[in-house]
Amino acid sequence: MTFSIQNILGFVVGALVYFGVLIVVERALRGRMKIVFRYAAIALTTGVFFYALQKYVPNHARAVELAKAAIAITAAGCVFYEQHRKGQERPIAERWKKIVGVTLALAAITAYFNGFSFGYPRYYHRWDQYHYYMGAKYFPELGYKNLYKCAAIAEDELGTLKVELDRPAGDVAAPTQVVDMRAEMRDPDKKVRDLPGQFASEFGGDNLLVPVQPILAHPEQCRDLFSATRWEAYKNDVAFFRVVSGKQYWTDMQKDHGFNPPPVWTIAGKVFSELAPTSVQFMQFLATLDLIYLAGMFIVLWWGFGWRVFAAGAIFWGCQSSAPFYWTGGAFLRQDWLFFSVLSVACIRRRHFKVAGAALVYAGLLRIFPGLVVIGTLVPVLAHVVEKRRMHADHRRMLVGGCLAAALLIPLSVALTAKDSYKTFFQHTIQTHDKTPLTNHMGLQVVVAHKFFEFEKPGIRSAEEREAYLRSLPNAETSPLRYLAPIRFPIRLATGKSSGQMEFVRDDKLTDPFKTWKDLRNERYAKYRVIAWAIVGVSLGFFIMVAHRIRSLWVAQCLGQLFVILLSQLTCYYYSFMILAAPLIRLRPRIEVGLYGLAAVTQIIWMNSQFNDNKYTLLTLVSLAFCYGILGLFWRREAVTSPALKDDEASPAVKAAAS
Numbered sequence: 092m093t094f095s096i097q098n099i100l101g102f103v104v105g106a107l108v109y110f111g112v113l114i115v116v117e118r119a120l121r122g123r124m125k126i127v128f129r130y131a132a133i134a135l136t137t138g139v140f141f142y143a144l145q146k147y148v149p150n151h152a153r154a155v156e157l158a159k160a161a162i163a164i165t166a167a168g169c170v171f172y173e174q175h176r177k178g179q180e181r182p183i184a185e186r187w188k189k190i191v192g193v194t195l196a197l198a199a200i201t202a203y204f205n206g207f208s209f210g211y212p213r214y215y216h217r218w219d220q221y222h223y224y225m226g227a228k229y230f231p232e233l234g235y236k237n238l239y240k241c242a243a244i245a246e247d248e249l250g251t252l253k254v255e256l257d258r259p260a261g262d263v264a265a266p267t268q269v270v271d272m273r274a275e276m277r278d279p280d281k282k283v284r285d286l287p288g289q290f291a292s293e294f295g296g297d298n299l300l301v302p303v304q305p306i307l308a309h310p311e312q313c314r315d316l317f318s319a320t321r322w323e324a325y326k327n328d329v330a331f332f333r334v335v336s337g338k339q340y341w342t343d344m345q346k347d348h349g350f351n352p353p354p355v356w357t358i359a360g361k362v363f364s365e366l367a368p369t370s371v372q373f374m375q376f377l378a379t380l381d382l383i384y385l386a387g388m389f390i391v392l393w394w395g396f397g398w399r400v401f402a403a404g405a406i407f408w409g410c411q412s413s414a415p416f417y418w419t420g421g422a423f424l425r426q427d428w429l430f431f432s433v434l435s436v437a438c439i440r441r442r443h444f445k446v447a448g449a450a451l452v453y454a455g456l457l458r459i460f461p462g463l464v465v466i467g468t469l470v471p472v473l474a475h476v477v478e479k480r481r482m483h484a485d486h487r488r489m490l491v492g493g494c495l496a497a498a499l500l501i502p503l504s505v506a507l508t509a510k511d512s513y514k515t516f517f518q519h520t521i522q523t524h525d526k527t528p529l530t531n532h533m534g535l536q537v538v539v540a541h542k543f544f545e546f547e548k549p550g551i552r553s554a555e556e557r558e559a560y561l562r563s564l565p566n567a568e569t570s571p572l573r574y575l576a577p578i579r580f581p582i583r584l585a586t587g588k589s590s591g592q593m594e595f596v597r598d599d600k601l602t603d604p605f606k607t608w609k610d611l612r613n614e615r616y617a618k619y620r621v622i623a624w625a626i627v628g629v630s631l632g633f634f635i636m637v638a639h640r641i642r643s644l645w646v647a648q649c650l651g652q653l654f655v656i657l658l659s660q661l662t663c664y665y666y667s668f669m670i671l672a673a674p675l676i677r678l679r680p681r682i683e684v685g686l687y688g689l690a691a692v693t694q695i696i697w698m699n700s701q702f703n704d705n706k707y708t709l710l711t712l713v714s715l716a717f718c719y720g721i722l723g724l725f726w727r728r729e730a731v732t733s734p735a736l737k738d739d740e741a742s743p744a745v746k747a748a749a750s
Contacts, residue, residue, distance in 0.1 A: 109139075133194070151208060156698050159202045159410040163690040166195050166406045170684050192402035199409025203416055211421045215374040218344050219422035221332045224369070224377065226350025227360030229325055230508050232316040235519035236287040239345045241313035243283055243303050245326045247276040248310070252330060270334060275342075276303060282602065283345040288523065298527045300346055300603040324368070331369040348527065351520050354504035354512040355456035360424055361507055378421045384430040388670075391430070395437025396674045403683050404673030410690035411669070412697035413533065413710050418664035428457040429667055432464070436674060439645040444485050448492030451648075456500055459520075460659040461668065466631075467651020470638035489644070525660060528612040530593055530605070530703035533711040534660040539623045540616035541708040542590045591615060594702045608704075627657050630719075637725050649675050650725065653718040656711065663707050669714060672721060679724045689717045 113132050120128050140161065148154040169191055176183050201207070211217070226238060233241060249272045275281065281303040288297035290305065306312075314322060333341050352360070363380065367373045393401040408414075419425040431454035438447035455462025472486045482490075505512060528540070588595050591611035597604050616623070630653065638647040649671045655661070669689075676683040692713050700706035 109136075133191075137198075151205070153698070155202060155205050156412070156694055158206075159199070159412070160691045160694040160698075162195060162199050162202060163406060163410040163687045163694070166192075166403075167684050167687040167691070169195070170687070189398055192399060196402040196405035196409075199406040201409075203409035204420070205416055209421060210417065213371060213375060214421050215371070215378045216419070216421035216423075217332065217336045217340065217374075218347070219419060219425065220374055220377060221336070221344055222347065222350050223352070223360060223423040223425075224364050224374075225328060225332070226352075227357050228328070228364035229321070230350075230357055230361065230512075232313075232321065232325070233350070234509065234512075235350060235515050237313060237316070238349050239283040239286060240289075240306050241316070241325070242329050242345065243276055243281075243306050244310045244313045245322075245329045246272040246333060247307050249273070249326055249330055252334075268334075272330070272333060275338065276307060279304075281342070284348060286349045286519070297523050298348065299606060302602070328369045335371065348524055348529070349519070351524055353456055353459060353516055353520075354508045355453070355500050356424070356427075356458070357508050357512075358500065358504050359427070363424070377423045380424055381419070381422060381426040384424075384426040388426070388430045388433045391434050391437045392670075392673065395433075395440050396677055399683075400673050400676060403676055403686055404670045407673060407686040407690050408667060408670045410687075410694065411666070412690075412693040413666035413669075413707075413714065414664045418531075418662070425664075426667075428454045428461050429670070431457070432461045432668060432671065436645050436648055436671060439489070439648065440674070442485070444488035445492030445495075447644075448489035448494075449496035451489075452493040452496040453500065456497070456504075458665070460655050460661060460665065463654045463658055464648050464651035464671070466654045467634065467638060467647040467649070468644055470635055471642045471644055471647050474639050474642065485644070526613065528609045528660075529662060530608075531663045531707050532660050533656075533663050533666055533707050533714070535623055535626060535657045535711070535715070536616055536660045537704075537708055538711050538715070539619050540612045541704060542592065542615060543708075592702065593704045630654075630657055634722065637722055641725055646675065646678065646725070650718075650722055653715075653722060656715050656718060663710065666710070666714060669717075672717070675721060679721065681724065682721050685717060685720060689713060 113136075117125060117128055117132070141158070144154045144158060148157060173183055173188065222238065225242075226233065251269060251271045251273065253267055253269050279302075282300040283303055283306070285297070285299055285301040290299075290301045317325060332344075336344060363377060389401055389405055392404050431450040435447045435450035435454065438444070438450060451462070451465060451468070455465070468489075472482070475483045475486065509515075528537075590596075591608065593605065593608050596607045596611060598607055601607070634650065634653065638650065641647060652668055652671045655668055672682060672686060676686070693710055696706060696709045696713065700709060
């Protein structure tokens, strides 16, 4: 729904009057009645807000986005009010702060789950679970490259199946449906992702969409990988996912980018996937594993840093838009790395250094990029070695825990997958997949490769000529550039095919509509790669100066999330790692407002950006700016002698630095 200026003014005036009445009544009451009124006012305000959302915003997804932004802004407002009361020497009681903080945290978690309207029937993510369940269970046969190719051959062999659908309430017999899988595979327009690069020379590149007919011509290339028993089990599992997904959803699933986790993830993935054959109930069970990990993450935050860090982390995590429920909710073991990343930081502060080292290594082996925070951890370690000519005992314990974890996990992953699993993982994920731009990628590489501006076209000498030129561009009627037409600028927002943006270069006539977009993005990054590495170098130098002053392992590890943005190109849903900023509010309380502001800004970007490449580039920029901001807050000299750091006893090196 689009609101007029009158509607917006009416909402603002109404809100001011409403809160004015609440304040007047609250000040008039005394004793127990005031406490009861506060509880009632909170409940009434919450109810009015969500009633208004339901009434005026019928689109559920947009209502959730507005709710997330409102929760984040409310949390920031509460912090400002807390500081206001503190300045008046009338501090708010800790009990009230805890009640409000935990309440907002629970509201944010509810908003993350879309108010428990999941979007995935029966709460399991068919798309994601297909990739991770099948990839783990059949890794010895499929590896990293045969997921779609073998599914096409299996579906072609399955032919026509008569399947039972979900029984409607009150019906005695379940309805049936006939699915002709062979006919679907033989459709001339059928395409799958060419993960092996088998047809790269024919279609001009790796990891592109290709017609399925050449694959079906050689079924032995998959059948020979399986034993007879495993092949039949595999076909049954393919049939299950095809039936529960529906034709179009299944077709789109075969155009994704495959099974990509490192071999260590496959340890747990294979153990759980082989517990039972495919069924709706078993897929729901697998989806609950992430819920356990998420609950554990919040428990660890509270245990390691207190209720306030838990509340701040939960509010940010639930309200930010980079990693919403949409991508990985109801999936299979997609939050394990996040739990162990948070566990590592909490264990450092609680002085369980061996567990912290093991958790950090496990998180890194589960997804590679979480290990980049170790760059932050190494700075105080190396500083101590340089100054004292020996490794501190705490640092040594953490190193021992990490080495033991690696010594156990890597050989076990090889035993459960294949001898060359790490080699094929490197070839598929690092060499090929990471060099295949996706529209929901985030990271410094995305920012460098995205063309925001271009110089004004030569020959335009008047506002009229410029306006005519802008009107000639694609999507001129909806472009924000139309508002700038009367103004002369030496540069302008990039548009047209020269911009390389998906809005202008997507070509549905190609076998892979995004091939041109991918090529242009890779070319632009190759051209400006030196800028990216210069930014990384300057950032590393600044980081070393800051972390050297702090000397705290857990602080440096939290700040090290900066290098995840600088050195990796991740799909957006992994940006939940930024919850690692929440523990830092113990030392820099101003970061709390920044976290809530970041969450609200990401929602504004999400709601006002139509095309993914623009959207996720902007989200990367604000995330990067936030990381630089919190790093700057620790630049100040008094951070070294902060009482909070002394209380944490993160390392004896802290006391040495303070003295």
